[in-house]
Amino acid sequence: MEGVLFAPTPSAEALKAFREKLSPGKVLRLEEASLVLTQELTRLFRELLEALLRGEAVRVVPLEAELTTGQAAELLGVSRPYLVRLLEEGKIPHHKVGTHRRVRAQDLLAYLEASRKRGRELLDELLGEAQELGLGY
Missing domain, CATH: 1.10.1660.10 (Multidrug-efflux Transporter Regulator; Chain: A; Domain 2)
Known part of the structure; x- marks a missing residue:
């Protein structure tokens, strides 16, 4: 795994327009190379673009790494x-x-x-207790 790579983020409009065009079965072309989008690739690209739109840093790591x-x-x-x-x-x-x-x-x-799941469960417990005690949450 390499270090963190930083690249300039395209405009939000360009990211949104590209995200909206993504769908399974469509073909991405870069000069003579092409790739047919599967359901999984479409989901991966959408998640990547949504993270970039939120201004988050993104790193791709193989699961078996x-x-x-x-x-x-x-x-x-x-x-x-x-x-x-x-x-x-x-x-x-x-x-x-x-x-x-x-x-x-x-x-x-x-x-x-x-x-993260345990954190959500603890938060739900705390909110439940706060409601029982009438703390206004």
């Missing part, structure tokens, strides 16, 4: 020592290559999704 602890920590937005603690606690699967830990991108994303 093996990440270093530094790369994994960067993707999670946490410090490397905190990530290592998660690995040692068994919260994220990993394996060692020599003395170095490696994390599959797929396992990292599964942890991230589970963490």
Whole structure:
């Protein structure tokens, strides 16, 4: 996995116009090369364009990629020592290559999704308690 790449973002109008034209079965052409859009590719391109429209940074990582602890920590937005603690606690699967830990991108994303789900559940619990107590939420 390479470092972060930055590219100028096209105008919002251009991104929206391109996003609206995307649909399965359509063909993307770049000079003599062409690609028929599948349902999955269409969804991927739309999600990418929507993130760019929100001004978010985007990184594409293959699910089977093996990440270093530094790369994994960067993707999670946490410090490397905190990530290592998660690995040692068994919260994220990993394996060692020599003395170095490696994390599959797929396992990292599964942890991230589970963490977000748990966060939403906790927020729902807090909101429920606030409503029961009449705190106006």
